[in-house]
Structure formats: structure tokens, C-alpha cells
Amino acid sequence: MRESEAVAVIQDLSKRKEERIQAAFSLEKASEESLRVLCNVLTTEPSPVVRHEFAFVLGETGRSDLVAESLMKSVEEDENVFVRHEAILALATLGDKKFR
Numbered sequence: 001m002r003e004s005e006a007v008a009v010i011q012d013l014s015k016r017k018e019e020r021i022q023a024a025f026s027l028e029k030a031s032e033e034s035l036r037v038l039c040n041v042l043t044t045e046p047s048p049v050v051r052h053e054f055a056f057v058l059g060e061t062g063r064s065d066l067v068a069e070s071l072m073k074s075v076e077e078d079e080n081v082f083v084r085h086e087a088i089l090a091l092a093t094l095g096d097k098k099f100r
Contacts, residue, residue: 001026007034010041010054021053028060035063039070048080055083059090068096 001009001023007030009015009023027034035058042054055074058067071094074087 003027003030003034006030007037010038013046017047017050020050024054024057028057030061032063032066035061035066039067042070042074043077048078048083051078051080051083052086055086055090059086059093062094064094064096068094068098 003026006023006026010020010027012020015023024038027038030038038054038058042051042058045051045054051074055071058071061067068091071087071090075084075091078084078087
């Protein structure tokens with residue numbers, strides 16, 4: 001899936017959760033712009049299952065400079081314990097010492 005298609009899919013709430021999650025996985029090595037979109041949908045996504053998977057993907061990007069603040073926001077503000085847990089793991093995967 002092309003990056004632009006994946007971004008469109010993750011933003012389209014009419015798509016199945018599984019489709020949106022798969023699209024997010026294709027963004028692990030995406031452009032800064034696409035990663036910013038993924039960070040945004042992490043906080044606006046209605047499904048905790050999808051937010052959980054988006055947090056995982058953000059941790060796999062290796063781009064602490066772009067995604068760590070959004071993950072930390074999820075740790076602090078997401079009402080779902082599983083999303084918060086995954087965001088913590090994602091931050092640990094990124095290895096940014098300021099988020100320890």
C-alpha cells in the first residue's frame with residue numbers, strides 16, 4: 001500500500017478497524033507528514049483497540065523526535081489502560097531518556 005493510501009485509510013472511520021490497523025503498520029518508515037497524521041489520529045481515534053495499535057506502530061518508527069510527545073500525551077490522558085500501557089511500551093522502544 002502506498003503511503004498516501006495508508007494515510008487516507010487510517011483517517012477514514014468508515015473503514016474496518018482491521019484495515020486501518022494494517023494501513024498504520026505500513027507507515028512505520030513513513031514521511032514526517034504521515035507520522036504527524038498518525039500521531040493526530042492516536043488522540044482522535046474512537047476505538048481503544050485501534051489507538052493501542054497506533055501507539056505500537058509509533059514506537060516502531062524510531063522517530064522519537066516526531067512521535068514521543070504524542071505518545072506521552074496518550075500516557076497521561078487516554079482513558080483506556082491498555083492504550084496507556086502500549087504508549088509506555090512504545091516510548092521505551094524509542095529509548096528517549098527524557099521520557100523515562
